[in-house]
Amino acid sequence: MSRTLVPIALLVALVLGAMLSDRPAPRADLTFINGSEVNTLDPQRMSWMHDLRTARLLYEPLVKNDVLSTDFDIVPGAAESWSISEDQRIYTFTIRNNAKWSNGQPVTAHDFVYSWRRAMLPDLVSDYAAMFMNIEGASDFYTKRDEILETFGETTFGSPSEQRDGAQHAWDQTLVAFDDLVGLKAPDDRTLIVTLERPVPYFLDLCAFTVFAPVYEPLVSQYERPDPETARLVRRPGWTKGNVLISNGPFKLTQWRFKRDMRMEKNEHYWDRDSIAIDSVSIPSITDPNAGVLAYQTGSIDWVSDVTASYRGDMVADKLAYLAEHKDEVDRLRAQGLDQFSIDRMLPDDPRAHTHAVSSFGTYFYNFNCNPLLPDGRTNPFHDARVRRAFAMCVDKRAVAEQVRRLGEPTADTLIPPGSIGGYTSPKGLPNIGDAANESERRAIIERAKALLDEAGFPEGFVVELSFNKDAGHDLIAQTIAKSWQESLGVQTSLSQKEIKIFKDDLKNKQYMTGRAGWFGDYGDPTTFLGINHSDDGNNDRAYKSQRFDGLLAQAADELDPEKRMALLSEAERILVEEDLPLIPIFHYATIYMFDAHKITGLSTHPRTKQNAFLIDVLGDGKGPDQPRPMNPSHSEPTAETTP
């Protein structure tokens, strides 16, 4: 018998050994769920919101957005000050004396030159390379690098070692070209001079974007070498790992285990370390929507940054019911100008109050294919702007927002969420049947739409093909919209549900008639939304071509007076949402958070939905000031929870 027990003993030893070698770390001061697994911690290559949210803890760009201020003010970051030339083309930044990398080395202007150059290289395939093309000579440099690579590809080398030297030479040539062409210079360690192609009024907002944060050259350059085969820089993974990564932000990365967790500790070299009220952050990788909510409810998580569970509509309904129970108190606090999290903190604790619907810097809309012909060669009715207007008026947006989504999201009549960009006035948009006060008003809107169809020569209507991808409840929205078109315009809709990859490919190739879409803004300027409708834009899935619209964007780009510029952009959006309608805005997204406002403070309710998690203070933990960190009292943007 004793021999039979050996395999069992082996198994026991295996389990015990594995458990002893893998003991959990003590609980961090702040534990939050990030939604999805971080794709990359390389700032120049990132584009996902959860990547950016994580990276803001680790890296500090030249300047930052004060996310707790009403106007999303620009405040100093790694740069202590800056000056802008008269013609608004030359920005001179002074790097602060005490800006340090997490290994104690000083942050210099050269680090920014190195990092921004990385983003301008075609080799790196940076998603946001286009933002850097605002810098003088950047696009010439991009082209030049492509030429160098092409020349290398056409050259035949005698031996592998010759080819290696050739690849190195191509890289040296590239560096020379950069210095010759690009308006990005570091005359000394503390001065960074950026010359722009043309004035970019939101350039500082771009500088606050994490993609513009610096990386540590001595580390990163080891992992990026010219490939002897193609002369392109080859990226090797490895430098973004715990205790390897060197960064300049409030935290340093001490552990990152693939699809398990990430852990950070306060960076003791960070210049503003005294303002940080938490010493450690842990981000467990919980991507299952259900598991995230459960983990919060059992107390192992402080903040869920994006609740996507299918029953979140019920959670929001519970929250609204809770607010209704305390209506008098809520109204009184709202009248004082308090933000929604501060109000929650003043109310008695209740599990229902831990759900928060926060306005997002994004819009859900439907695309029209604006090409004259459909993919199958038929005439495209949606080529005619009148038809698009008619269909836009007859989408019951309220039904979508209130009956399908149920997240307290405001219906959208514009592409840009109103109130999200300081100094910008949103156009009114078209009337919509969902907003009609009574039946006769509703009839009037439908009659107007039908008249438009008559004018355009489609009095009988036609069969609309509506495509969407099969996830995330898009099918329910599509059915609701099809129903409202059927009831109002009497048109039939054929729903076409697709795999996400095929859906996106079809959008890109304009192989659709109408289909669902969404867009989130990247920076605080209307162009972040309007730009995708420019005739030449890579994200113009609508094939929308309007000289008037493009002209207004061009005019705005040359306009130095901020007010006049905003007026031009507002007019451009008006054309988009009142006249041409290449897209139908349906609702502005809300993001659902879970956290206890009595315990966690420092999160922003600004509709730009950018959180700087290093501002969080866990109340009552004895670390930091343990004082509530509200939004500026003047703050009064429409939030998802205040919409009627």
Add this chain to the structure above:
Amino acid sequence: MISMIARRLVALPFILLVIYTITLTLAWVVPGNPLENPDKRPKAEVIEAMKKQYNLDSFPRFYVSYLSSATGIKYATDWVRGDLQSEREIAESAGLPPIERPIFDLGPSLEYDDWSVNEIVSSALPVSITLGASAILIALVIGVGAGVIGAVKPNSVSDLATLAIAMIGISLPSFVIGTVLLLLFAVLLPVMPVGGWGGPAQLVLPSITLALPFAAYIARLTRMGMIDALGADYVRTARAKGATERAVLYKHALKNAFLPVLSFLGPAAALAMTGSFVVEQVFTVPGIGQHFVNAVQNKDLSLIMGVVLVFATMLILFNLAVDVLYRWVDPRID
């Protein structure tokens, strides 16, 4: 016995080569391109260059280059050429730790930008091995226990009850068992964590979920073996010479009845320790099972090849270990 082990070990690389060739061919002909993420749209020429860089433009080039880095040939040539030494010098002069270069390099993941396949496997495999090993242990305890109870009084209430439980274990899919366990022991009666990985408590529910189908199978194997053994002559002899019922059951009958269980343990352990996609999803366990599914969906060639090679190696080695144990436990077999 030693010659058997030697023979099996010599055959190992050849078996792996065959598996490598077949898997790569299959994965290669699947349509799709790992570099074309639907949310990112790099320009066509950039995709071309990246394909070239990762050897995705030619099957023979990929076949040879992946094989040479996975087998350590690449490491050896880089070492001979002096590349590794010069890398180390550069790192030292910057005051940084040198880049870690594994000898058997399974390549960079094409889907997960910041990770090499070695890192992915080495972080996920220990998790799956721990989970699998404890699941097999639980399966043994439950399965053998239930099997013995059933065999002692066949067709009694306790036998039928254990049989019923075994049937449930086999029939119910693990996403149902897992979710029910979660609801019972983490939500309604919050004694267990909801998921995640790290502490012993987080091991309990996923292990049980993973164990139940194995336990059911082991219970049936044990019950059959025990019923056979209890009717055998040597058991009657043992009883006749006055051995206690306990000694008869455990010393004499179970010893023989356990042999079929032991031979089942080899493939079962390999299967349990290479992860279960479902159990990992339900309990957010960062094991290797998810990569089998995700890598194919993403057409992440190097990750597909990496996990397949690791799984194949484990399966071969576990079967070898069971064969060795089998011969050692039961010297009649050779």
